[in-house]
Amino acid sequence: MNTVIRELVVGLWDLYGAHHIFGVEAGYRGFYSGEPVALNPKMVHDWHRKGGTVLETSRGGFDLARIVDAIQDRGFNQLLIIKFDNFIEARRSSSSVGRGRRAGATKRKRVASSASPTVGGRCIGHRPHTHSSGRWLGLPIVYIIGGDGTMRGMVEIFNEIQRRKLNIAVAGIPKTVDNDVGIIDRSFGFQTAVEMAQQAISAANTEVESAVNGVGLVKLMGRSTGHIALHATLSRRDVDSCLIPETDFYLEGRGGLLEFLGARLKENGHAVVFVAEGAGQDVIPRSDEAHVEEKDESGNPVFLDVGGWLKLELKKWWAWDHETELFTVKYIDPTYMVRAVPANATDNLYCKLVAHLAIHGAMAGYTGFVSGPINGNYAYIPVEDVARAKNPVDTRDHKWTWVRSLTNQPDFEKR
Numbered sequence: 351m352n353t354v355i356r357e358l359v360v361g362l363w364d365l366y367g368a369h370h371i372f373g374v375e376a377g378y379r380g381f382y383s384g385e386p387v388a389l390n391p392k393m394v395h396d397w398h399r400k401g402g403t404v405l406e407t408s409r410g411g412f413d414l415a416r417i418v419d420a421i422q423d424r425g426f427n428q429l430l431i432i433k434f435d436n437f438i439e440a441r442r443s444s445s446s447v448g449r450g451r452r453a454g455a456t457k458r459k460r461v462a463s464s465a466s467p468t469v470g471g472r473c474i475g476h477r478p479h480t481h482s483s484g485r486w487l488g489l490p491i492v493y494i495i496g497g498d499g500t501m502r503g504m505v506e507i508f509n510e511i512q513r514r515k516l517n518i519a520v521a522g523i524p525k526t527v528d529n530d531v532g533i534i535d536r537s538f539g540f541q542t543a544v545e546m547a548q549q550a551i552s553a554a555n556t557e558v559e560s561a562v563n564g565v566g567l568v569k570l571m572g573r574s575t576g577h578i579a580l581h582a583t584l585s586r587r588d589v590d591s592c593l594i595p596e597t598d599f600y601l602e603g604r605g606g607l608l609e610f611l612g613a614r615l616k617e618n619g620h621a622v623v624f625v626a627e628g629a630g631q632d633v634i635p636r637s638d639e640a641h642v643e644e645k646d647e648s649g650n651p652v653f654l655d656v657g658g659w660l661k662l663e664l665k666k667w668w669a670w671d672h673e674t675e676l677f678t679v680k681y682i683d684p685t686y687m688v689r690a691v692p693a694n695a696t697d698n699l700y701c702k703l704v705a706h707l708a709i710h711g712a713m714a715g716y717t718g719f720v721s722g723p724i725n726g727n728y729a730y731i732p733v734e735d736v737a738r739a740k741n742p743v744d745t746r747d748h749k750w751t752w753v754r755s756l757t758n759q760p761d762f763e764k765r
């Protein structure tokens with residue numbers, strides 16, 4: 351996240367002469383409840399080496415009318431909305447607007463503006479250049495970067511801006527560590543998360559190889575998709591079972607996980623299980639019916655803790671079936687560890703590419719688009735398509751087949 355902000359500020363500053371750039375903190379609500387923070391290349395120069403997000407974050411707070419009012423009233427000229435809380439305001443120096451592709455001769459209205467730049471959420475904006483006549487030369491651009499929820503918010507902001515006939519373009523960069531945004535090849539931050547997950551897996555392996563009948567249980571991020579668990583399994587190889595939201599699994603009986611782990615412990619004396627946090631939600635007993643409805647501030651379902659549940663179930667199983675034998679479960683939950691670190695080299699470079707792609711696309715007059723690679727080709731994609739698209743693990747494709755052959759785990763098909 352910080353790398354994208356850094357690249358946007360430096361790109362706007364150095365490539366397009368945007369010298370009044372501001373950041374706003376704390377989410378979409380920042381449009382209407384926060385004050386912008388002036389940013390410049392000197393200030394952000396080392397942000398690519400920081401984890402987390404310097405401009406703070408939060409969920410929820412999406413109030414469409416107040417957000418677009420803020421854009422309109424505060425004289426936002428160009429905005430980059432990073433993640434679901436960050437906006438960078440920048441300014442195009444010339445030309446016409448096109449929906450997801452360069453419009454032909456769409457005439458751009460020239461709007462006088464001396465308003466100070468506005469930024470919503472964690473926005474970064476700059477004071478618009480004005481022509482010596484005081485006329486404003488550029489076209490305001492709203493850039494939005496974030497996960498599937500952010501993309502849905504972007505569609506609403508874009509449609510409202512269009513409805514109000516505001517002379518503001520909207521651009522976006524998709525981002526979520528789960529890599530659950532569709533159409534684009536991958537989200538920045540995903541490869542860093544997979545790399546960080548290796549540390550948890552190493553620890554699990556070391557612990558269980560040092561124990562008698564040790565089971566290493568690692569719960570990885572992945573609410574609706576198991577990409578991190580899948581890629582961590584393939585890159586580590588010494589995983590005995592990979593459980594993801596896209597596949598069901600069961601514990602008891604023939605072909606169940608417990609039968610499989612019993613055989614592994616008998617054969618090797620230890621085993622490692624990866625479970626994505628969104629897996630097993632339909633097998634965990636829901637003692638508190640109210641819990642079924644729990645949502646986070648953005649309306650996302652709050653999942654039951656599959657890692658804690660599995661740890662208890664494994665312990666109960668062993669106590670029941672092998673009460674005289676030693677057994678231990680080493681449970682590791684690196685959830686925030688894999689997300690709170692600085693971007694690795696690959697992601698750092700990727701952040702620069704998508705950030706500059708978004709700036710150039712917006713400055714070239716595109717609107718309602720998301721920038722990102724499709725089959726390795728960088729593209730501008732209509733935001734509605736990205737907001738609608740999902741990116742589940744395809745359990746029929748080669749990668750999942752590799753996981754199945756590498757772990758030899760059951761197919762959990764109830765017979």
Ligand SMILES: Nc1ncnc2c1ncn2[C@@H]1O[C@H](COP(=O)(O)OP(=O)(O)OP(=O)(O)O)[C@@H](O)[C@H]1O
Pocket residue numbers: 377378408409410411412433434496497498499500501502503504506525526527528647648650
């Ligand atoms: N359908 C929607 N319309 C408008 N705003 C939305 C919609 N869905 C989510 N949002 C808003 O978008 C923001 C981001 O959503 P959310 O918290 O789900 O994170 P996200 O962008 O999906 O990222 P991540 O995948 O990291 O969780 C939140 O402020 C939320 O209120």
Ligand SMILES: O=P(O)(O)OC[C@H]1O[C@](O)(CO)[C@@H](O)[C@@H]1O
Pocket residue numbers: 409497526527528571572573627646689
């Ligand atoms: O920061 P929060 O609200 O706990 O969100 C955690 C969730 O965000 C994600 O990292 C997606 O960005 C999920 O994998 C994870 O469950």
